[in-house]
Amino acid sequence: MISNSFGLGIVFVYDTPKHQCFIPPSNLTQEWLQAVIPVSVVNSVEERSRCSRYRLDVVMNLSAQGSAPDDMNLTELQQEPCVDGWSYSKDIYQSTIVTEFDLVCNDQWKQPFTSTIYFIGVFVGSFIFGQVSDRFGRKPVLFTTMALQALFMFFQAFSTSWAMFAVLMLFTGAGNMANFGAAFVAALRWLSITLEMIGKFCIVGTTNFLFAYTAEVFPTVLRNTASGVCSTWARIGSCIAPFIIQLSLYFSFLPPIVMGTLAVGSAIGALFLPETVRQPLPETIQDMQHNKRIKFPCLGRQKTSSIDHVETKL
Known part of the structure; x- marks a missing residue:
């Protein structure tokens, strides 16, 4: 955790x-x-510009001549970008990567893209280390990736540029998913996931539920690999998610509409998933064929699968 x-x-x-x-x-x-x-006035509120200023040489000449701002129409003055950098409020944070690398204005796109790079690392870790764990064991992969992740995070603190920070972020994301996946499946094999659920319950409870369910559906022989593949597809959404937030710049309700639509679609799709409650974990691919779809009384009586029908006759 x-x-x-x-x-x-x-x-x-x-x-x-x-x-x-x-x-x-x-x-x-x-x-x-x-x-x-x-x-400028934004949503009926006056806001100071974050990306431009009046030309400093012109303002300095006017000030030297004794002119006052109230004596002229300031909107007629030429503006220039923040050629001398930015000054940041320290009311909440002393520094962030935004203030360290000036990820604002023309470089504002680097903010969500940094998160995307992190999730690309998670994407790669999901795809690669699931198979590595199945082949070499979960414990070696768990402790090795934890050490590598700690090392990359340590170097991140001394990043001298955004590019350096982003590259280290990629490896950090890969290590994050690798040790999380290995630890999760190992915890499942020990028939205890209590600590994991307590640690993540209030923040990513639903995500953890999906991890648990995914591991219960697939057989032991490829549980790590299958969980990694599922996580790989999930990380595609994680890579896109930071940019969905930016849609609020065009329409404030657009991000919750997009996310809400995806959530409803996922909930409907869950109706067709197999039931795993009180069922033994499948050991082989053949065991997966005995899984039954989740039953909901409100949907009426469900038909018996052809597999169950054949087994009944036998």
Whole structure:
């Protein structure tokens, strides 16, 4: 649980504090220091620009001439991007990767893409290490990937550029999924997943339920591999999810509409999944054929499968 807590840390590491163009030390009056950042009205609220300022050389000349901001129409002044960088609010966080690498304005796309890179790593880890665990054992893979993940996270703290941070993020994601999958299946084999469920219950309870269910459906001979393949497909959605949040820039309700539609579709699809409650874990592929679909009284009496019918006759 400790090694996989990085998924929660992303929420804090990627936070974007309030920011505006940095104004280097100059002889500007206090009035001009307040007026050099353009103000616009967004949703009936005045907001200072985060990505532009009035041309500093023009403002400095006006200030030197004794002109006051109230004596002119500031909207007529030329604007320029934040050529001297940004200043960030430290009311909540002292620093994040956004403030360290200036992932704002023209580089704002790097924020969700960093999360996507992480989940690409999870994608790769799901696909590769599931098979590796089945072949070499879960314990060796678990402790090896935990060590590698800790090493990559350590180096991330000393990243000197966003590109370096992103590459290390890729390996961190791969290690995260590798040790999580190995630990989960190993816990299932020990017939105890209590600690895992307690640790994740309040945050990703549904995800853990799917992991448990997936492991119960597939037989022992390919449980790790099958769980890894399922996780691989799930990570495709994880890679896209950060960009879905950005849809709120066009329509505020669009992200919950998209996510809600997918959730309803998944719930309907769950009606056709096999039942695993009070059923022994399948050991072979042939054992999977004895699984029955989940029964819901509200859907009426369900038909007996052809396999059950043949077994009854025999």
